[in-house]
Amino acid sequence: MKEIKFRGKRVDNGEWAKGYFVGDYDGNHYITQPLVNSHRLIRVIPETVGQFTGLKDAYGTEIYEGDIVKLCETNPVLFQAECMLCKYGYQFIFRDLDNGRISGEYFIDKCEVVGNIHAEVSDEKI
Numbered sequence: 001m002k003e004i005k006f007r008g009k010r011v012d013n014g015e016w017a018k019g020y021f022v023g024d025y026d027g028n029h030y031i032t033q034p035l036v037n038s039h040r041l042i043r044v045i046p047e048t049v050g051q052f053t054g055l056k057d058a059y060g061t062e063i064y065e066g067d068i069v070k071l072c073e074t075n076p077v078l079f080q081a082e083c084m085l086c087k088y089g090y091q092f093i094f095r096d097l098d099n100g101r102i103s104g105e106y107f108i109d110k111c112e113v114v115g116n117i118h119a120e121v122s123d124e125k126i
Contacts, residue, residue: 003052004051004052005020005052006020006064007052008048009044010044010045011045017042019033020032020033020034021051028043029044029046029049030042048118050065051083053065053081057112057113058109058111059112061113064116065083066082066116067080067116068113068116069111071111077098078098081094082095
């Protein structure tokens with residue numbers, strides 16, 4: 001069973017916060033991080049919130065919805081992790097950024113997270 005957690009960019013400093021997602025609460029969106037006997041609420045930019053796919057790249061980096069992953073082969077291909085509604089609920093898919101083709105998870109052990117849709121993709125990783 002995969003761990004259900006989310007990531008979002010903090011409003012105060014633009015860094016990523018990971019934890020549980022609290023939707024529209026007092027007009028804001030938060031990631032909450034459990035502490036002993038309490039929770040810490042971190043305000044995040046709603047458009048940047050993405051769910052953990054339950055997958056990791058070839059280097060052990062967690063892959064979140066909105067991440068851009070590079071298939072590690074001689075001709076690099078970039079894919080975007082997306083959450084998609086299907087017949088049996090939601091599932092994570094990978095969409096080829098060049099042609100929109102949808103791919104399964106078959107290549108996940110040969111890929112590397114190189115950025116996400118909310119930040120520049122690093123040229124040195126491509």
